[in-house]
Amino acid sequence: MTTVPHHIAIVMDGNGRWATKRFLPRVAGHKKGVDSLRACVRQCGERGVKVLTVFAFSSENWSRPPEEVSGLMELLAVALSREVPHLKAEGVRIHFVGDRSALSEKVRAGLLQAEAATAGNTHLLFNICFNYGGRWDIAQAAARLAERGEPITERSLDAAMSLSHVPDPDLVIRTGGEQRISNFLLWQAAYSELYFSDKLWPDFDAAALDEAIADFARRERRFGRTSEQLQPATAKKAA
Ligand code: IPE
Ligand code: IPE
Ligand code: MG
Secondary structure (H helix, E strand, C coil), X not given: CCCCCCEXXXXXXXXXXXXXXXXXXXXXXXXXXXXXXXXXHHHHHHHCCCEEEEEEEEXXXXXXXXXXXXXXXXXXXXXXXXXXXXXXXXCEEEEEECCHHHXXXXXXXXXXXXXXXXXXXCCEEEEEEEEECHHHHHHHHHHHHHHHCCCXXXXXXXXXXXXXXXXXXXXXXXXXXXXXXXXXXXXXXCCCXXXXXXXXXXXXXXXXXXXXXXXXXXXXXXXXXXXXXXXXXXXHHHC
């Protein structure tokens, strides 16, 4: 029996390098990254993953050259309008995660439309983190509680966080060779298994995703307990 992660989160890194290696503009790498993502969403659904969360644009990515930032905004709008009918037909529910207030009217409308069009779907929940940062998420959750005059506890913060509609990610994958979290799910990844791939995101194919899932199946998740404590529970479950 293989253990398929219920929730996979991915830092889709390496688009720029993929393009630069080919003497192409960086935005060409992001476009290629959309192809990779389309295949990844489909494959996750096929493998029985129930939640996929991707990091598409970080709070810090505003610091990139203006033409790259506008290219990414445009790409999000275009990709959504092109892909939503297919995702809808495949049972994928889209959920946007991030600070919408800084996004253009056009992008915001595209996100709302994508969420509304796929709201009834249950095969795979697809969270798109765009203008997202882990610190932003913790701060907005705390601000919300303070505004309501509610006590700040682990449980209340967790419920106010932007991914409170799904369980924490079981597996966090980062492509592109860097071994850092870059302000992705700081709160939610507390007990996620981390998997780093040297493949650039546009090259992260079906075999690479299957290898990450297989690697996850070999991990022992202890959540603070000892290995020995886990054995009886496993035996009981198997009996
Ligand atoms: C990740 O690819 C996508 C975004 C951050 C939008 P990069 O654009 O960071 O690619 P590299 O790391 O420069 O290769
Ligand atoms: C993380 O990648 C953000 C996304 C993939 C959207 P970056 O390329 O922005 O991260 P750093 O700058 O290398 O840490
Ligand atoms: Mg990068």
